[in-house]
Amino acid sequence: MQIASTRFGTIEIRDDAVLEFPDGLPGLRGERWAFVAGSDDSPFFWLHSVEHPDVAVPVTSPWLFVSDYEVRVSEEEARRLDLNDPSDAYIVCVVRATENIADFTINLAGPVIINAGARVGRQVLNDVGGYSVRHPLFSEVELNEVQPTRSAVPVTAAAG
């Protein structure tokens, strides 16, 4: 299907790249999302609403930035995601991308968990406590030390 993204222009999204978020992303509109990348070699990509062309949030793999990050998902959340095997879980965190890259933060308290096989996702509260919703992204690493993100689910390329 095509979406007329306000950020990327027209993007063709394959059906198998669409992720269902039955409860949406908290605070935002839409229940169907897809990963969209502006470039191949960036650690960042976007979780883009399929239904609302102006709604998207930057995301990244948290382990690129916080190597000892831990996530625990409650049994109830795992059941809502139909996750039986932890290896089916693909996890990203929302990034607050401000004017100055040094001020970027990442939400480690509310990771986005995706059942890669079922293509169902939810943003949950991390059962491992003590993480901030606004953790400084570059507190451990510099941008030039960060590898590009590899995704377990299809990412649609868009001309950035």
Added chain:
Amino acid sequence: MLVITRKPGERICLGDDVTITVLEVVGQTVRLGIEAPAEIPVYRHEIWEAVKEENRAAAGASIANLPSSNKNNRSTP
């Protein structure tokens, strides 16, 4: 908004499926027991609001905010 007075041990029902029990009141702190079906997430309000606020703030970003390429950054002196 509905305001109800309850004592420790008393309950509130939200429909048939959700029951909230006042377990204990100590000074400024109320301990609640919540029974709800597994499909209903139960969160502390302030934490969930913080997640919503971060998502809304994150959605304000434009492409220009994100570094487009690692390579470009690497090649920058």
